[in-house]
Amino acid sequence: MSGGSFDYEYSRISQFADELKQMIESNNRKDEFGYAQNFNSKTIELLSTSQKIIATPASELAREVEWLYSGDHGEESFTDLVNRILAGK
Numbered sequence: 001m002s003g004g005s006f007d008y009e010y011s012r013i014s015q016f017a018d019e020l021k022q023m024i025e026s027n028n029r030k031d032e033f034g035y036a037q038n039f040n041s042k043t044i045e046l047l048s049t050s051q052k053i054i055a056t057p058a059s060e061l062a063r064e065v066e067w068l069y070s071g072d073h074g075e076e077s078f079t080d081l082v083n084r085i086l087a088g089k
Contacts, residue, residue: 005069010062017055024048057085 003010023037024047030036039047061082068078 003063003066003070003072006062006066008066010059010066013054013059013062017051017059020047020051020054024051057088060085 024044027037027039027044064073064078064081064085067073068075073081
């Protein structure tokens with residue numbers, strides 16, 4: 001596995017996005033204690049938009065930054081990869 005300069009923190013961003021997606025999908029479902037989040041559709045829409053940004057491009061950008069600092073690629077490839085991520089490619 002590449003990275004390491006930031007203790008692979010980029011993967012935690014991805015994990016957060018995955019967990020947020022699960023939380024969004026469980027809106028209005030009661031847990032084992034009978035509690036449920038009951039966000040309205042507008043809030044769910046904003047949460048979903050936020051989740052997509054956190055999943056991609058935020059986690060991908062964090063990975064590329066970590067890999068640059070870890071020496072897994074140089075400035076030229078870093079620049080190319082970051083520009084692709086920001087362009088949505």
